[in-house]
Amino acid sequence: xxxxxxxFVLALAAPAHxxxxxxxxxxxxxxxxxxxxxxxxxxxxxxxxxxxxxRQLATVDVPRRxxxxxxxxxxxFGLVDDxxxxxxxxxxxxxxxxxxxxxEVPLRWRFSLVGEAGLGIARTSVTITDDTDxxxxxxxxxxxxxxxxxxxxxxxxxxxxxxxxxxxxxxHVGYTLASPISLHAYPxxxxxDARSIPTMFAAIGDLDxxxxxVSAGLRGSF
Numbered sequence: 001x002x003x004x005x006x007x008f009v010l011a012l013a014a015p016a017h018x019x020x021x022x023x024x025x026x027x028x029x030x031x032x033x034x035x036x037x038x039x040x041x042x043x044x045x046x047x048x049x050x051x052x053x054x055r056q057l058a059t060v061d062v063p064r065r066x067x068x069x070x071x072x073x074x075x076x077f078g079l080v081d082d083x084x085x086x087x088x089x090x091x092x093x094x095x096x097x098x099x100x101x102x103x104e105v106p107l108r109w110r111f112s113l114v115g116e117a118g119l120g121i122a123r124t125s126v127t128i129t130d131d132t133d134x135x136x137x138x139x140x141x142x143x144x145x146x147x148x149x150x151x152x153x154x155x156x157x158x159x160x161x162x163x164x165x166x167x168x169x170x171x172h173v174g175y176t177l178a179s180p181i182s183l184h185a186y187p188x189x190x191x192x193d194a195r196s197i198p199t200m201f202a203a204i205g206d207l208d209x210x211x212x213x214v215s216a217g218l219r220g221s222f
Contacts, residue, residue: 021056021070027217029076031176036208041090041126042082048094050076050215054102068104073097074118084128091127094209096120096148110158114170122148124181124209144181151175156219166221176213180206 030047033039038046054072061067076096084090100118107113125143152174160167183205 021068021221023052023054023056023070023219023221025050025052025054025170025217025219027052027170027215029078029213029215031078031209031211031213033209033211036210037180037205038092038207038209038211041084041207042080042092044080044082045211046078046080046092046094046209048076048078050074050096050217065105070102070104071099072102072116072118073099074120087130089129092124092209093126094122094124096122098148098150100150104156107155110161112156112158112168113153114156114172115153116172116174117151118149120148120150121145122178122209124178124207126183126207128185140185140187142183142186144183146181147179149177150213152213152215154215164222168219168221169217170219171216172214174213174215176210178209180208182206 027050028047029050030045032045033042052072052074054070056068056070058069059066060069074097076098078094078096079092081089081091098118098120100116102114102116105113123143123145125141127139127141129139152172154170154172154174156168156170158166158168
């Protein structure tokens, strides 16, 4: 059993072919919360940059097509500021770390069909305060780590296709699933936990940040 595990690790670490294929994606992503609890805090979509690193594993032949399979790791950040009840300012931040599989199928001319799926974790934080000078209400905030899943399909256009380097423009549409997190009304000016007495604060409910996601950006391969 140990030998099989070692062989599997070595197979992943070894080059998929004589010329290893790596890629870096720099893009932006936008997510609409839809009918979720996050839509109560923000009617606007959450948006931000994302950086993806990937490595080609293998090329699989299927009828009339070839599929390039890759593994990827991704970091993304999202931010949205909005207002509720006409007077309270809300700010939602989310840091996302995911990894998964990506498949690419060449189509006509320089276009390719792309599909990907990933799993990971996210850190979501929410801050609520008043929209004046901050003297009417003590800001409250909370954050929590939780599970995250993504799936998307899209198309990519090869802007430059050289044996040693390629540059493409891609647009992807998908869905992001996030496990709901339980938030509390912790005062923003509270002291450090090590210098204060633990106190119970009112729960402000579960926050669900799932929704339709669209991303677009450049992909450099080498």
